[in-house]
Amino acid sequence: ATPTAVMVATGVGANNGVLIKGGDALERAQMVKYVIFDKTGTLTQGKASVTTAKTFTGMQRGEFLRLVASAEASSEHPLAQAIVEYARHFHFFDDSSASDGTQNGAKELKSGWLFDVSDFIALPGRGVQCLIDGKPILVGNRKLMAESGIDISDEVENFVVELEESARTGVLVAYDDIIIGVLGISDPLKREASVVIEGLQKMGVRPVMVTGDNRRTARAVAKEVGIQDVRAEVMPAGKADVVQSFQKDGSIVAMVGDGINDSPALAAADVGMAIGAGTDIAIEAADYVLMRNNLEDVITAIDLSRKTFSRIR
Ligand code: ADP
Numbered sequence: 617a618t619p620t621a622v623m624v625a626t627g628v629g630a631n632n633g634v635l636i637k638g639g640d641a642l643e644r645a646q647m648v649k650y651v652i653f654d655k656t657g658t659l660t661q662g663k664a665s666v667t668t669a670k671t672f673t674g675m676q677r678g679e680f681l682r683l684v685a686s687a688e689a690s691s692e693h694p695l696a697q698a699i700v701e702y703a704r705h706f707h708f709f710d711d712s713s714a715s716d717g718t719q720n721g722a723k724e725l726k727s728g729w730l731f732d733v734s735d736f737i738a739l740p741g742r743g744v745q746c747l748i749d750g751k752p753i754l755v756g757n758r759k760l761m762a763e764s765g766i767d768i769s770d771e772v773e774n775f776v777v778e779l780e781e782s783a784r785t786g787v788l789v790a791y792d793d794i795i796i797g798v799l800g801i802s803d804p805l806k807r808e809a810s811v812v813i814e815g816l817q818k819m820g821v822r823p824v825m826v827t828g829d830n831r832r833t834a835r836a837v838a839k840e841v842g843i844q845d846v847r848a849e850v851m852p853a854g855k856a857d858v859v860q861s862f863q864k865d866g867s868i869v870a871m872v873g874d875g876i877n878d879s880p881a882l883a884a885a886d887v888g889m890a891i892g893a894g895t896d897i898a899i900e901a902a903d904y905v906l907m908r909n910n911l912e913d914v915i916t917a918i919d920l921s922r923k924t925f926s927r928i929r
C-alpha cells in the first residue's frame with residue numbers, strides 16, 4: 617500500500633471511531649489469526665449487578681451487606697462497585713436499618729452508613745481484605761479463602777456452583793474467619809458480542825476468551841457468546857502469557873481489553889485493541905483504540921487492514 621492509502625485508511629478508521637496508532641499496526645491487523653477477548657468490560661458490559669445475597673450464619677441481610685460494602689468501598693473493581701451500589705439501595709429501602717431512631721434521613725445514609733475500616737488491601741485476581749471492628753473481613757473468590765485457610769462448607773460450595781453455572785460470579789464473604797454469606801453477581805454480554813464472534817469465525821479468525829474469573833462462570837459466558845476456547849482463572853500478570861502461547865507457532869494475535877490488568881497483554885499482542893471507555897493505561901498500551909466501545913469495530917479494524925493491503929499481495 618502506498619503512504620497515501622495508509623493515510624486514507626487511518627482517516628476512514630478515525631471517522632468510525634477506530635484510532636490506529638501507525639501504519640505498522642494497520643498492516644498487521646490483516647494477518648490476525650486469533651482474537652483474544654478479555655471477558656469483563658470487553659465482552660460484557662462491565663456493568664455488574666448483584667442478583668443474589670445470601671447469608672449463612674443467621675446474620676441479618678442488612679448487616680451483612682453493610683459489612684461487605686464497607687470492605688469494598690475502597691476498591692475500584694467493577695464487582696466492588698456493584699456490591700456497594702446494591703448495599704446502598706438495600707440500606708435506603710430497608711426499614712429495619714433505621715432502627716437507631718433516625719428518620720431514615722438522607723444525610724445519615726449518604727456516607728455514615730458504612731463501618732470504619734482499617735488495613736485495607738486489594739488483592740488482584742482474588743478480592744479485598746481489611747479489618748472491621750478489629751476483626752478480619754475477606755471478600756472475594758475461593759482462592760482468597762483458601763489462601764487464608766477459611767473453610768468452605770458443602771452448603772456454601774453448592775450455592776456458589778449454582779451461581780457459576782448460571783454465568784454469575786460468586787463472591788464469598790468471610791468475617792472473623794467464618795463464611796457469613798455469598799453474593800451472586802451478573803454482568804450481561806454486550807448486545808453485539810455474539811454477532812461479532814460469529815462474524816470473526818466467518819472471516820477465518822478464531823476467537824478466544826481470557827479472564828480472571830472462575831472456570832464455570834467463564835464457560836457459561838463463553839457458551840452464551842459462542843466462544844469455544846476459554847482461558848479462565850488467569851491471574852492479572854498471566855494474560856500476556858496467554859497471548860504469547862498463541863504466538864508460539866508464529867500466528868498473529870490480537871488482544872482486545874479494557875482494564876489495567878489487560879495492558880501487558882495488549883502490549884504483548886501483535887495487535888492490541890483497547891476499548892475506548894477503558895482505563896488510560898490500557899489505551900496507552902494498545903495499537904488501536906475503539907472509541908465507540910462497540911465490538912463490531914474489531915471487525916471494522918481487520919476489514920480496513922485487509923482492504924488497504926490486499927492489493928499489494
Ligand atoms: P477479570 O479478568 O474478569 O477482569 P480480575 O482479575 O479483575 O478479573 O478478577 C478475578 C476475580 O477475582 C474476580 O472474578 C473475583 O472473583 C475476584 N476479585 C477481584 N477483585 C475483587 C473485589 N474487589 N471483590 C470481590 N472479588 C474480587
Ligand code: MG
Binds near residue numbers: 656657658875
Ligand atoms: Mg476487563
